[in-house]
Amino acid sequence: MYLHIVLMAPHTPISPEFLPKLNLAFRRIRKECSGIERFEWVPNFSQSSSRYSHALLSVFTTQTALDTYRSSEAHQAMLDAIAPHIQDIVVLDSLLEESL
Template structure:
């Protein structure tokens, strides 16, 4: 399994008008990228990195599945929706060991 985390720092707080557009983009990703095991948009509750207000958490079955997601039209549509509102991102990709509790 492959873990893909994207921390996002918006220019300003995300507007209520943007939320339905993001929801639509996330639904499309789940529909068009069947190798995603888990895909969540979550708020950052940490006080230590508050400028990164949200994160996308994704788990993929294989490296190929992660690569296919990155190249998908659904991923590009999500980027087109959110990129104008994001000042900075931090991406973490890692292997999830199968034997973890």
């Protein structure tokens, strides 16, 4: 299993109008990209990194599934929807041990 986390620092607080666009992009990704075990938008409650207010938390079955997702049109559409709102990102990709 492969963990893919993207912490996001928005330019301004995330507006309620943005969420339907994000939900649409997420539904498309789940429909078009196989090998996704978990794919969700989560708030960051950490006081030490409050600039990064939200994250994309995802788990893929294989490295190939993660690579396929990254090169998909659905992923690009999500990036196009998110990019105007985001000032900075931090990406973590890691192998998840089965025992976790």
